[in-house]
Structure formats: C-alpha cells, structure tokens
Amino acid sequence: MFNHNYLLLLLIIFLSIFVKPFLCDPRATQAALICTNRTAVLERQPFVTNFLATMEAVTPLMVRQGYAAVVNGTGNTTVYTFGECMKDLSFNDCNLCFAQCKTRIVACFPFQQGTRGGRLFFDGCYLRYDDYNFFNESLSSTDKTICGTKDFGGNTTVFGANAVELVRNLSAQAVKNDGFFVGSVSRGNVLVYGLAQCWEFVNGSACEKCLENAVSRIGSCTPKEEGRVLNAGCYLRYSTQKFYNNSITDERIEIGGGNKTAIIAGTSSAAALLLVVVLVVFFVNRKLVKKKERYLS
Numbered sequence: 001m002f003n004h005n006y007l008l009l010l011l012i013i014f015l016s017i018f019v020k021p022f023l024c025d026p027r028a029t030q031a032a033l034i035c036t037n038r039t040a041v042l043e044r045q046p047f048v049t050n051f052l053a054t055m056e057a058v059t060p061l062m063v064r065q066g067y068a069a070v071v072n073g074t075g076n077t078t079v080y081t082f083g084e085c086m087k088d089l090s091f092n093d094c095n096l097c098f099a100q101c102k103t104r105i106v107a108c109f110p111f112q113q114g115t116r117g118g119r120l121f122f123d124g125c126y127l128r129y130d131d132y133n134f135f136n137e138s139l140s141s142t143d144k145t146i147c148g149t150k151d152f153g154g155n156t157t158v159f160g161a162n163a164v165e166l167v168r169n170l171s172a173q174a175v176k177n178d179g180f181f182v183g184s185v186s187r188g189n190v191l192v193y194g195l196a197q198c199w200e201f202v203n204g205s206a207c208e209k210c211l212e213n214a215v216s217r218i219g220s221c222t223p224k225e226e227g228r229v230l231n232a233g234c235y236l237r238y239s240t241q242k243f244y245n246n247s248i249t250d251e252r253i254e255i256g257g258g259n260k261t262a263i264i265a266g267t268s269s270a271a272a273l274l275l276v277v278v279l280v281v282f283f284v285n286r287k288l289v290k291k292k293e294r295y296l297s
C-alpha cells in the first residue's frame with residue numbers, strides 16, 4: 001500500500017515537472033520596449049486619464065477576441081490603444097501574457113512624464129498606445145531588429161539559408177492565412193522554427209509590405225540562434241528552439257525535409273504521452289499481480 005502511494009507521488013511529480021510547461025506558456029518574455037520621445041507637458045492630466053480609460057477598456061475586449069483597439073479622449077489628449085496576442089496562444093495564456101504586458105507598459109512613464117506613446121513586444125503578446133491612429137500602420141522609424149546572443153553551433157551557411165528561406169515562406173503564407181503562420185524547416189540536418197504575424201488591422205498589402213520588410217532585415221541576425229523583427233504592423237521570429245504552439249493548427253512547412261520535421265516536432269509531446277501510458281500500464285499490472293498473489297495465498 002505504501003509502495004503504491006509512493007509511486008503515485010512520483011507520477012504526480014513527474015507530471016507537474018514535465019507536462020505543465022507544455023500546457024501553460026504565455027511567453028510573457030519581453031522582446032522590446034519602445035517609448036516615443038513626445039510628451040504631454042501642458043495637458044498631462046487629461047492625457048493620463050484617457051490613457052487609463054483605454055487600458056481599462058482594452059482588457060474585456062482582449063479576453064473576448066484576442067485583440068482590441070480602443071480610442072478615448074478628444075483633441076490632442078486623445079489616446080489610441082491596441083493589444084493583440086500571438087494567434088497560437090491559448091485563451092488562458094493570452095490573458096496571462098496581456099495582464100503582464102499591461103503592467104509593464106508603464107515603464108514608458110506615461111504618468112510621471114506624460115509620454116505620448118509606447119510599444120511593448122512580448123513573445124506572446126503586444127501592447128501599444130499612442131497619440132495618433134496607428135492601428136493599420138505597417139512600418140515606422142522606430143522599428144527594431146533584435147538578435148540573439150549565441151551563435152549557431154553547426155554549419156552556419158546552411159543555418160542562415162534555412163532561416164531566411166523559412167521566414168520568407170512563412171511570411172508569404174501568413175499574408176494568405178489571416179495574417180498568421182508558424183512552421184519549421186529541416187534541411188541539411190539543421191532545424192529552424194519560425195512565426196510570422198501581422199496585427200489585426202494590418203491586412204492585405206499592408207501586411208505583405210510589413211513582413212517583406214521584416215524578412216529583409218531578419219537575415220542580418222544569422223548566424224545567431226535567434227532573431228526577431230518588431231515592426232509597427234507585424235512580428236517575425238526565427239529560432240533554433242520550438243517556441244510556438246501548433247497543437248491545433250499543425251501547419252508545417254517542409255522544404256526538402258521529408259518526414260524528419262514532423263517526427264522531431266512530435267517527439268517531446270509523444271515522449272510525455274508514452275511515459276504516462278507506461279506508468280498506467282505499470283500500475284494496472286501491479287494491481288493484477290497483487291490480486292493474483294492474494295488469490296494464490
């Protein structure tokens with residue numbers, strides 16, 4: 001009996017260590033904070049009031065639809081606020097990510113300095129407020145390219161070619177698929193993952209323009225293991241790590257990779273599932289053996 005409980009405890013520990021990260025990952029890690037240098041000096045108080053009103057109004061909309069655009073105020077104290085989650089985030093992860101995003105945007109000091117605009121890029125969600133209607137803006141002068149710090153360890157020529165071809169392909173697919181696409185490429189034994197997303201009101205040719213620009217800039221990050229372009233209208237990222245969730249929309253790009261990508265992508269979750277199955281079979285077996293022992297004695 002004691003033995004049985006002990007094994008159950010082990011199973012629970014195993015599940016909490018290995019399965020939870022699979023089920024909950026809001027990717028609430030900061031990629032960049034970009035604050036404008038315009039400030040509301042004379043009319044700071046009404047600007048702050050309108051800022052707070054949009055931040056309050058944006059949350060219930062985010063919860064309902066995963067994105068939100070809100071305007072509040074008049075004249076030069078009008079505040080425009082937009083938020084959106086990456087489309088692969090689950091409902092809960094989106095709420096978690098956005099809640100953190102909202103608390104961190106104040107690092108642009110809207111209260112203390114009346115900063116009239118700020119963008120916060122998390123890897124799972126995005127929040128921007130500004131003093132003009134930027135909702136369908138593709139590119140701006142403060143767009144950023146953020147590269148990782150570590151160089152890729154293998155063949156960097158193959159890595160660079162794979163990364164660039166992947167993001168080019170993902171971007172083309174995203175424009176055709178409601179502004180979102182994830183995928184990986186495996187060629188010459190080098191695996192690269194990527195995600196492309198345009199914001200909700202940046203669609204059609206505006207989305208295409210934004211991602212094309214991002215593709216042309218992200219190549220400068222190779223051979224770093226990680227690269228991101230953070231534009232006014234879109235987000236583009238590649239990585240050697242699988243950072244996205246394609247459990248429902250299992251869209252995968254294959255460029256001469258055969259079945260290799262599919263197998264590798266399936267390995268981590270398959271391993272977790274296999275272990276659970278093995279443990280269940282083990283328990284059932286033990287019960288049967290015990291019953292048998294009792295019966296025989």
Ligand SMILES: *[C@@H]1O[C@H](CO)[C@@H](O)[C@H](O)[C@H]1NC(C)=O
Nearest residue numbers: 035036037038039140141142
């Ligand atoms: C604000 O930033 C822009 C671009 O970064 C720059 O051209 C401009 O001079 C800056 N304005 C002030 C007041 O610093």
Ligand SMILES: *[C@@H]1O[C@H](CO)[C@@H](O)[C@H](O)[C@H]1NC(C)=O
Nearest residue numbers: 050052053054056071072073
């Ligand atoms: C702006 O926010 C205030 C306070 O929350 C609200 O009463 C008002 O209706 C909002 N205005 C608009 C245009 O949404």
Ligand SMILES: *[C@@H]1O[C@H](CO)[C@@H](O)[C@H](O)[C@H]1NC(C)=O
Nearest residue numbers: 039040041042043075076077
């Ligand atoms: C905004 O409007 C107020 C009142 O009309 C004015 O005093 C202030 O100078 C304006 N601020 C800017 C930055 O235009």
Ligand SMILES: *[C@@H]1O[C@H](CO)[C@@H](O)[C@H](O)[C@H]1NC(C)=O
Nearest residue numbers: 022023024025090245247248
């Ligand atoms: C992946 O997305 C599905 C569907 O939205 C969700 O049920 C699952 O929890 C998500 N997993 C992660 C790791 O976000």
Ligand SMILES: *[C@@H]1O[C@H](CO)[C@@H](O)[C@H](O)[C@H]1NC(C)=O
Nearest residue numbers: 133135136137138201203206
């Ligand atoms: C963006 O929206 C504004 C007004 O909402 C509109 O006038 C403009 O044509 C739009 N731009 C694009 C590129 O769609």
Ligand SMILES: *[C@@H]1O[C@H](CO)[C@@H](O)[C@H](O)[C@H]1NC(C)=O
Nearest residue numbers: 154155156157158159187188
């Ligand atoms: C990288 O791979 C390419 C193509 O397979 C090959 O021609 C090249 O010699 C490799 N470079 C290194 C440093 O291994």
Ligand SMILES: *[C@@H]1O[C@H](CO)[C@@H](O)[C@H](O)[C@H]1NC(C)=O
Nearest residue numbers: 136200201202203204205206
């Ligand atoms: C872009 O999205 C807006 C709002 O969702 C919609 O009104 C517009 O027709 C879309 N434009 C294109 C080219 O899809």
Ligand SMILES: CC(=O)N[C@H]1CO[C@H](CO)[C@@H](O)[C@@H]1O
Nearest residue numbers: 168169172173253254255256
């Ligand atoms: C635009 C583009 O190159 N799309 C390609 C992305 O990759 C898939 C699979 O190889 C191709 O079918 C697409 O044509």
